[in-house]
């Protein structure tokens with residue numbers, strides 16, 4: 001098939017042959033996006049789960065402007081700078097107690113790659129032959145070869161399957177079936193080669209907004225700890241208030257051995273990620289032997305402008321963001337309540353500021369026709385929503401108003417009438 005499109009740009013997760021022209025956005029402010037043809041769109045998914053305080057938050061914009069004039073890039077091997085030092089120090093104060101070191105990178109996928117390399121580097125450097133990673137069914141950890149290996153296998157990565165490494169997989173802890181998950185994890189941890197377990201705490205995002213309870217997370221941590229298997233929390237999406245607390249692990253009262261944060265780290269303004277780890281993982285790389293150093297870097301590691309944006313984000317968290325998260329979560333619950341008994345939907349659910357509901361439809365599933373049809377319907381209503389198959393979810397910036405939410409849920413209800 002050849003393309004009649006004018007633009008040479010190849011967009012992410014887009015089947016261009018089925019998609020019209022891309023919506024051209026010229027400006028963002030708070031929860032709103034403005035198009036070239038002057039439409040105002042409510043951003044109900046925080047521009048792919050990254051925008052927390054709203055688009056172009058003035059405090060973050062100012063920090064970016066000031067830093068850009070001062071120092072906008074510096075090699076991070078052998079050098080450091082104030083924004084990175086400030087962010088690292090503040091992160092360690094806010095993250096679960098017991099995480100001691102911060103490694104910077106520039107995307108969620110990279111932060112997960114770093115976590116996996118830290119885990120294998122740890123075992124390698126202490127001379128224990130553990131290399132197998134344990135994962136949870138339906139997980140998503142990124143689109144690079146390493147992160148695809150630890151994520152759900154399917155149509156998304158079928159072509160690349162020969163490159164993916166082998167992992168041990170445990171079932172998702174669906175309500176009422178948690179014990180099967182815990183038993184499977186315990187069995188996998190008993191394998192001599194088990195190196196680490198990686199999991200999205202409380203909610204599996206791209207896998208369909210699948211939610212599970214904090215006690216399951218706490219139990220999984222306990223099992224890993226007992227078996228001496230490293231516990232990696234991928235909080236790339238769940239971090240920064242999404243689940244109602246700053247980090248999801250807080251709700252289970254656990255400290256992971258390694259934690260990955262990205263998306264909301266800069267409030268959604270610039271790409272940046274961090275991987276935090278416990279001292280013993282860092283110490284296993286600390287040596288007079290250069291061969292034991294941590295062999296990882298990217299050109300823009302800890303870019304000063306991105307770090308300044310992250311620092312500004314952390315400042316906003318000291319000034320009322322937690323309260324806005326709590327009130328948005330309560331508003332979301334009120335909006336969702338009528339849908340809990342609505343026969344057109346099933347699995348109506350919420351964790352913190354995220355709601356999700358599955359539309360009963362014959363062409364459900366990620367590649368079924370319903371997802372794009374829903375998305376087009378919402379676009380006509382000037383709403384940015386991007387259902388995962390028949391799973392409609394709302395994950396807005398925290399500045400969204402109640403009136404905006406009313407509009408979003410009215411459209412969801414109308415979409416069910418029109419499309420189901």
Ligand SMILES: *Cc1c(COP(=O)(O)O)cnc(C)c1O
Pocket residue numbers: 107108109110112140141142143200205206234235236237238262263
């Ligand atoms: C988005 C996401 C990633 C990947 O982050 P990118 O910045 O898109 O590379 C990894 N893990 C989880 C849980 C995510 O939601």
